[in-house]
Amino acid sequence: MIQVKHLKKSFGNLEVLKDISVDIKEKEVVCVIGPSGSGKSTFLRCLNKLEDITAGQVIVNGQDITNPNLDINKVRQEVGMVFQQFNLFPHKTVLENITLAPIKVKGVSEQEANEKALQLLKKVGLSEKASSYPSELSGGQKQRVAIARALAMNPKIMLFDEPTSALDPEMVGEVLTVMKELAAEGMTMVVVTHEIGFAKEVSDRVIFMDGGYIVEENTPSELFNNPKHERTKAFLSKVL
Amino acid sequence: MNFRFDLIAEYAPFFFQGTLVTIGLSLGAIAIGTILGLFIGIGKIAQNKFIRLPFSWYVTFFRGTPLFVQMLLVHFGLVPLLIGDTNGIIAAIVALSLNSAAYIAEIFRAGIQSIDKGQMEAARSLGMSHKQAMRYVILPQATKRMIPPLGNEFVILIKESSIAAIIATPELMYWGRAMQGQYYIVWEPYLTVALIYLVLTLSLSKLLSFVERRTTTG
Numbered sequence: 122m123i124q125v126k127h128l129k130k131s132f133g134n135l136e137v138l139k140d141i142s143v144d145i146k147e148k149e150v151v152c153v154i155g156p157s158g159s160g161k162s163t164f165l166r167c168l169n170k171l172e173d174i175t176a177g178q179v180i181v182n183g184q185d186i187t188n189p190n191l192d193i194n195k196v197r198q199e200v201g202m203v204f205q206q207f208n209l210f211p212h213k214t215v216l217e218n219i220t221l222a223p224i225k226v227k228g229v230s231e232q233e234a235n236e237k238a239l240q241l242l243k244k245v246g247l248s249e250k251a252s253s254y255p256s257e258l259s260g261g262q263k264q265r266v267a268i269a270r271a272l273a274m275n276p277k278i279m280l281f282d283e284p285t286s287a288l289d290p291e292m293v294g295e296v297l298t299v300m301k302e303l304a305a306e307g308m309t310m311v312v313v314t315h316e317i318g319f320a321k322e323v324s325d326r327v328i329f330m331d332g333g334y335i336v337e338e339n340t341p342s343e344l345f346n347n348p349k350h351e352r353t354k355a356f357l358s359k360v361l
Numbered sequence: 362m363n364f365r366f367d368l369i370a371e372y373a374p375f376f377f378q379g380t381l382v383t384i385g386l387s388l389g390a391i392a393i394g395t396i397l398g399l400f401i402g403i404g405k406i407a408q409n410k411f412i413r414l415p416f417s418w419y420v421t422f423f424r425g426t427p428l429f430v431q432m433l434l435v436h437f438g439l440v441p442l443l444i445g446d447t448n449g450i451i452a453a454i455v456a457l458s459l460n461s462a463a464y465i466a467e468i469f470r471a472g473i474q475s476i477d478k479g480q481m482e483a484a485r486s487l488g489m490s491h492k493q494a495m496r497y498v499i500l501p502q503a504t505k506r507m508i509p510p511l512g513n514e515f516v517i518l519i520k521e522s523s524i525a526a527i528i529a530t531p532e533l534m535y536w537g538r539a540m541q542g543q544y545y546i547v548w549e550p551y552l553t554v555a556l557i558y559l560v561l562t563l564s565l566s567k568l569l570s571f572v573e574r575r576t577t578t579g
């Protein structure tokens with residue numbers, strides 16, 4: 122579903138991703154862990170080309186997004202993204218946040234978009250918030266709306282960049298629950314996270330990144346119980 | 362001191378006409394300056410450095426030189442060059458529009474760039490084009506933030522339109538000077554003129570704070 126081949130990314134002189142190759146299969150849930158500054162966010166943002174790709178190839182749904190002639194907007198419609206800071210549209214209601222892209226990008230009728238949005242709000246447990254504004258929601262509620270907003274485009278892949286890191290501890294659970302449901306439904310997911318519990322329980326594979334490289338990748342039980350590399354061991358000893 | 366209300370009464374029709382011309386100049390310059398300013402502001406945030414350059418120069422020139430000089434350049438240089446003849450009203454509107462466009466461009470640029478980067482990224486990640494993201498996500502939020510500084514600029518514009526007096530545009534200040542020249546009196550014409558400007562700027566401020574309240578609760 123996603124093939125990354127020798128991906129490199131530099132910001133000016135700073136090389137952040139040095140040589141990343143990875144294959145993500147349909148319905149797979151992959152968690153990305155690693156120390157701060159190791160390039161996890163940058164890696165994720167290269168998958169939908171929010172960052173320009175310096176070298177290498179990224180193939181999403183069979184389309185090479187490093188090809189400059191490709192219509193990236195089409196690819197992005199199938200790749201949902203959830204941000205650490207939610208990034209809801211503050212001038213729009215919860216319902217409008219969810220329906221904006223389907224209506225304007227896909228040309229779905231307003232009625233159809235509203236129905237779908239209400240269905241998604243129900244799924245994330247926020248039916249009663251449809252006409253609220255983002256400023257009236259708690260962090261956990263905002264993030265669940267952000268997930269519903271991404272799902273409204275019917276994506277085939279969902280990318281999450283530390284979706285619970287900006288939340289108060291008591292709100293982490295409600296967001297993880299929604300993500301677990303999504304994983305159970307067979308969504309292909311790439312999740313950058315510090316939630317080791319979530320990675321253990323939900324993911325099929327865990328990638329450990331450090332210094333712009335993938336140091337180690339394995340099933341969660343192998344990676345957490347039996348890490349092979351010193352750097353993985355050192356990192357895990359700090360977070361476990 | 363003997364304050365000559367009788368002479369003010371005599372000049373009232375001229376002050377009235379002058380006020381209308383001042384309002385006309387200001388409205389004209391606000392309209393043209395805003396459209397031009399939006400265009401220049403968008404040019405200034407273009408991704409390509411070479412596209413940005415002429416827009417930056419424009420803003421630098423018009424913000425870095427006195428309106429007084431610009432007014433003379435437009436009146437004696439630019440307008441005759443373009444239409445062969447010159448005309449105080451046209452020259453004043455052109456000079457004020459060009460000048461305010463530079464300030465308004467900066468207001469647009471600052472307003473757009475004040476919106477958190479995450480908003481554009483969220484919109485783009487949903488498949489919106491840059492244009493769609495601008496139109497549905499960035500500009501509606503930026504507009505709200507632009508209203509107060511834009512209002513400020515419009516108030517400044519009303520006051521600065523008085524510089525058109527030196528190219529004999531028959532606006533408010535022009536008639537103040539005419540009255541001083543005719544009767545050799547100072548307080549009567551200039552206090553009258555000052556009072557009228559004050560009424561104009563205060564009315565505009567009131568109107569703008571009303572608009573502001575409407576858009577923030579909407």
Ligand SMILES: Nc1ncnc2c1ncn2[C@@H]1O[C@H](COP(=O)(O)OP(=O)(O)OP(=O)(O)O)[C@@H](O)[C@H]1O
Binds near residue numbers: 155157
């Ligand atoms: N737009 C940018 N311009 C310049 N440098 C950047 C930019 N974005 C990220 N970097 C740098 O790239 C490196 C990797 O950043 P990245 O955000 O990918 O790390 P991360 O693994 O997600 O860290 P964290 O766990 O703190 O989120 C950092 O050194 C960061 O300073």
Ligand SMILES: [Mg+2]
Binds near residue numbers: 161162163282283
């Ligand atoms: Mg990060």
